[in-house]
Amino acid sequence: MRTLLILLCLSTLNCAESTPVFSALTVESLKISSVDEYQPISMVIISAVNAGNMSVLNSDMTPIELAIAEHESVAISGKALAYPNPMKWSDTNGIIGYALNQSTDVTLSLFDMRGVEIYTEEFASEEVGGREGYNKIPFNKAHVGEDLSTGVYVFLLMHDGSVLAESKVGIHQ
C-alpha cells in the first residue's frame, strides 16, 4: 500500500464553515484521480481549505482537484405538490406544500407552457417556505397578484441554482 503523506498548510484558512467538514475527512475518502496510479505519490499538500473546497498540490506543485461532500445536501423529502390541483386561481386557499430536510433559502419559479419563467418568489431560511419540516406557501391570485390563463404551469423549487423539486399545477378561472 502506498504511503500518502499529507501536509496541511493551514495558514490560508478561513474555514469557519469548513472546519467540521475537514475534521470528518479521512485519508480513505480522498480520491486523487489525476495522479497516475502507477506513480507513487510522495507528497500531497493540502494548501487551502475554504468553505468545503480544497486546493491540493502534488509534489511537483501541479494542482489536484478534490471535492469534499458537504454536511448533508439540501433536499425535499417526497414531492412538492400544489393544492388544490386543478386550482381555481381566484380562490385564496391555493398552496404549494413540501418538506425540507433542513432550513435553507428556497426560490419558487413558475413557468408557462412555452417554458418561459413568469414568476419567482424567494423564501428565506427559517421562515415559511424555507424552514426545516413541512412548508405550505401561499400560491393563488391574491398572493401572486397576476391573472393567469387557464392551463398547466410548471413550478420549480430551487436552492442555490439547484432544482430541489418540480411539479405541475393546473389553473382555471
Add this chain to the structure above:
Amino acid sequence: MKIILFLILFYTSIHAADYYLPTAIGSSAYSKGIGAQGFEKTSVGVLDNPGSLSHIDQYSFSFFSSTIMNDFLYQTLSYAKRISAKNVLGMAYVDLGVSAIPKTSLGSHSGFNENIVLQDSTYSYSNSLYKVSWQHNTSKTVSIGTSLTYYKTRLASLSGTGVNMDLGLHYKSLSGLTEISVQSSNIIPALNVTYSNGTTETLPFYSTVGIKRRLDHLTLFIQLKSTSLSTSSYLHSLGGEYKIPFVPLSFFGTWYQLEALESIKDSTVLGIRLNMWCFKANYSYEKSEYPKNDNTYYFSLSVDI
C-alpha cells in the same frame, strides 16, 4: 387599400388577453427561427397568415413538433390546396398536451403533525384548435385571406370551447425582393371561450406586421407584434436567413421579444433549413429558461407540390 386600413385600425387597438393560445409556441421551426409570421410559403400560412397561402402551387402539407420542458407535447398539422388560379383552401390542427398532472388533497401522513398535500391520482390537459382558411389573390402582388378557428380545451373534467376569426394580407413586389405580411387574429372581440363551469376567457386579439427583404443570398425579416400588456407596446423581432450558394441549405436566426405576464423578455433562435425537391425540413433551437433543459428544440417538415 380598404382592407389595409381595416387591418391597421385593428392593429392599433389592444384587447385584454386571457385564453392561452397554443400557437404562442410557434407555427413552424422556420417561422420561429426567422421571428416573423407569414413568410413560410407553405401550408403553415393557415396558422400564420392566410393571405400568404398565395404561394401554394398545387398543394402543401406541413408538420411541426416540439417538446417543451420535457413533458408538454406540441404538434401542428396543416394542409392547403389550390382550388383555382386565384384561390387556395387550407386547414390546420394544433394540439398542446400534457399528462400526469398530480391531482391532490390535504390529508395526514406519518411523520407530520399537520395535514400535508397528498397526491391522489393524475389528470391530463389538452389545448387544441382547428382552422379552416381561404385565400384569394386580389392582384398580381396582393392577396388576402381569412381563417375560422375553433378552440377546444380540457383541464381534468373542465372543458371549454370557442370560435373566432383571423384576417391576413400578403404583398409581394413584382421583383419578388420585398414582401409584407399583415395579419390579425381573433378579430371578433365578442367571441370568447366558454367553460363547462360557466366561466369565460377572452380570445386574445393580436396583430403582426412583418417585412421581408431579400438581398442576394441574405434575407432580412422585421416584425412588430401587438401585445395585450396594460401598457400599450409592441414586441419587436429581427431575423435573417443566409442561403448557401449551390447547396440546398440555409441558416437562419432571430432575436425576438415575448410577453411574460406584465413584462417583456427577449430570446434568440437559431436554425437550419434543408430545401430539397418538394421537401423543406427545418430544425431550430432556442435557449431555454427552464433550468433542466439547456435548449428547446423545434422540428418542422413541409411537402409542397
